[in-house]
Amino acid sequence: MTSASSPYLAGRLLVAMPGIGDPRFERAVILLCEHDxxxxxxxxxxxxxxxxxxxxxxxxxxxxxxxxAPDDLVLMGGPVEPExxxxxxxxxxxxxxxxGVAIAGDLMLTASREILDALAAxxxxxxxxxxxxxxAGWSAGQLERLVFDDDHEHKWSRALAKIGVSAENLSxxxxxx
Numbered sequence: 277m278t279s280a281s282s283p284y285l286a287g288r289l290l291v292a293m294p295g296i297g298d299p300r301f302e303r304a305v306i307l308l309c310e311h312d313x314x315x316x317x318x319x320x321x322x323x324x325x326x327x328x329x330x331x332x333x334x335x336x337x338x339x340x341x342x343x344x345a346p347d348d349l350v351l352m353g354g355p356v357e358p359e360x361x362x363x364x365x366x367x368x369x370x371x372x373x374x375x376g377v378a379i380a381g382d383l384m385l386t387a388s389r390e391i392l393d394a395l396a397a398x399x400x401x402x403x404x405x406x407x408x409x410x411x412a413g414w415s416a417g418q419l420e421r422l423v424f425d426d427d428h429e430h431k432w433s434r435a436l437a438k439i440g441v442s443a444e445n446l447s448x449x450x451x452x453x
Contacts, residue, residue: 283424284311287380290318300355306412307364309385310377316414319362319385321406324349330407333361334396344398346405353408361409363391365402 290306306318331345353362366382371394376386394400395407425431 283420285316285419286311287383289321301412304412306354307379309362309364309379309411311419314416316419318412319351319353319364319406319408320412321351321364321408323352325352325409330395330405333407333409334392337361337392339392339396341396342398345396346401346407348406351406351408353410354412356411356413358410360387360411361407362387362411363395364406364408365391366404368403371400371402 285308288308290304290308292301292304292306296302301320303322304320305322306320308316308318310317326349328350329347330350331341331347333350334341334345352358363386364379365376365384365386367378367384368382371386371388371390375388375390376384379385394402395405427434
């Protein structure tokens with residue numbers, strides 16, 4: 277969990293800019309789950325896998341599923357290791373808090389068999405749950421390079437260039453098309 281003065285971004289949302297140029301992240305909303313000096317890891321929270329519910333996936337993983345198992349769609353968390361699963365959940369689950377990573381406030385990330393069993397059991401299931409396969413990952417310093425560098429004069433134009441926009445092509449005039 278990050279504090280307000282932390283240079284790290286865990287617990288924050290990354291929202292893809294229009295024209296990002298990478299279809300894997302077009303219109304993506306990514307919750308940063310972990311971020312430190314070594315790496316960053318997040319899950320896209322707006323990419324449902326059509327036709328795959330949490331109950332279906334639990335069944336495929338040989339978890340005993342009851343009739344009240346969650347029927348929410350599983351999310352495609354990102355392009356890295358799509359065979360791995362992750363559960364975002366509130367702290368009120370029947371799962372020991374040492375099994376997961378605290379993200380922010382009441383939110384945790386867990387990837388253990390224990391959380392899968394808790395999802396299938398209505399008496400241990402967290403109040404709020406999202407399940408994802410795959411994740412988005414960044415190497416050391418990759419997110420911070422633009423945000424925290426000292427070249428403030430050119431940061432704006434470099435940020436535009438990263439999304440494929442040239443400042444010379446922008447207009448200060450608004451209009452309708």
